[in-house]
Amino acid sequence: MARVYVTMVLDADIEQAWGVLRDFNGLPDYHPMFAESHIEDGRPADQVGCVRNFVDHEGGRIREELLALSDREYLCAYRILEAGMPVRNYVSQMRLWPVTESGQTFGEWWAEFDVDPADEAATVERVTETFRQAFQSVSARFSR
Structure with a gap:
């Protein structure tokens, strides 16, 4: 099993940062890698169990299910249902x-x-960069 772990100090107070990052459908609004997103079946973007369906700028589609969202703990967890990446059993949490x-x-x-050994290094780098860019973009939005 592969594990990616990224941390960063964001130049935003927690309410500002959470206001952006808690939006499960908001990736295209702050993340430079993603072009469009929608929540399937018209469900609210903050409802556990909703599925976001989003596309990167190269046309790659990913579907993810929201597993947890806590405004008290500033936490979001989700899992990948479908992706153009060679991953299985993908679970992620941002806090x-x-x-x-x-x-x-x-x-x-x-x-x-889970990822095949031949794909592990490239996949870990891609996921790491995705998380890093998300934090960098939110931080830059509120930079003092």
Whole structure:
């Protein structure tokens, strides 16, 4: 099983960062890799069990199911249902913590998944870069 773990201090307070990252359908609004997204079956984007169907700028489609969303714990967890990546049993969680001394936010994002050894290095790098770019984009939005 492969594991990706990315952390970053975001130049935003926790409410600002969470306001962007909690939107399960909002990837194209802040993430440079993604072009469009919709929630299937007209369900709300904050309803556990909803499925987001999104496309990157190269036309790759991914479907993910929301497993948990907590405004109290600033936590979002999801799993991949379908993707153009060679992953199986992919589960991910993003969580935010306030940095009380600076008013910034500490973000952590991890994923665990099965992948064939021949594809592991490239897939781990792709997932790592996806998480890193998400945090960088949110941080830049609120940069002081």
